[in-house]
Amino acid sequence: MFRHVVRKSMAGVRNQSTVSKAKDAVSDKVEQLTGLFNKTVYWTKVTGELAKQVYLKEKLSPPSVAEIQSVYQTLYTQGVHYAQRPLEFVNVLSKSLDKNTLINGGAYLVQFAGLFALGEAIGRRKLIGYPSFQSHH
Template sequence: MQASILRHSFTRQALGQQRSLASKRLMSSSTEATQKKAQDALAAAQKNAGKFLDGAKKFLEPLGDKVGQLLGSYKQPLLYNLAVTKEIFKQIYVKEGLQPPTLDAFKSAYSSLWSQISNPGLVGNLVKSGELGRVGVYGLQAYGIFKIGEIIGRRHVVGYKLD
């Protein structure tokens, strides 16, 4: 009886080892296939980006030449001043340690705003403290800036021009 139990446990261990080897082989082959697909997608994206840049260069080159002709003798000083300005901004960016905000910073800021806005006691607190007028003015300013942007975007004060 003990021999059959030992034989049974031995075959069970052997089957487990074979299964783990097979699963490792399957995982490595699927990982290799995934990596191959990712490399193919990257190569295709680089090829398409190259085509796009070539097309954009062909399209924008005559436009740049035309702008250069219109600027005449002002072209060289203007380009120089733009290059100097770019370098100054680059130095400021480095010296101040500026960097775009991280995703965590965005999440924490907007979660904080949402928790404040979703609080039902917010309006009551604003009325009691007298801050409701200031919040109203801020809202009105935001709406006004939005409407001015709309007017500029439409290039017309009321509605869109229909041609």
């Protein structure tokens, strides 16, 4: 009987130790997340205030409705014009593109494709293939 009581009390000590370790780990994570949240809020407010000062100092203002309509009307008419005359579009495009423009465009395309692939790998949490969520037999 004495051994049984000692075993029960030792199991309770082990469980208390495990529970206290778990509580400590959780409280540490909560403190880290709270600190990260506070830093994020702080820097968001700093950035907002800086943007507000730049906006006022540069006397910036959003475009008027007439300006927006003018831009989109011009884009629409040019789009319809070149859609009806594709060879003219190709000629204008070939005259405006030089070697440096193509190289820069290719570099941006490679960067975009690389960032897209990186985002996909992070989202999948695997470098190659997708995780299988089926049970394996």
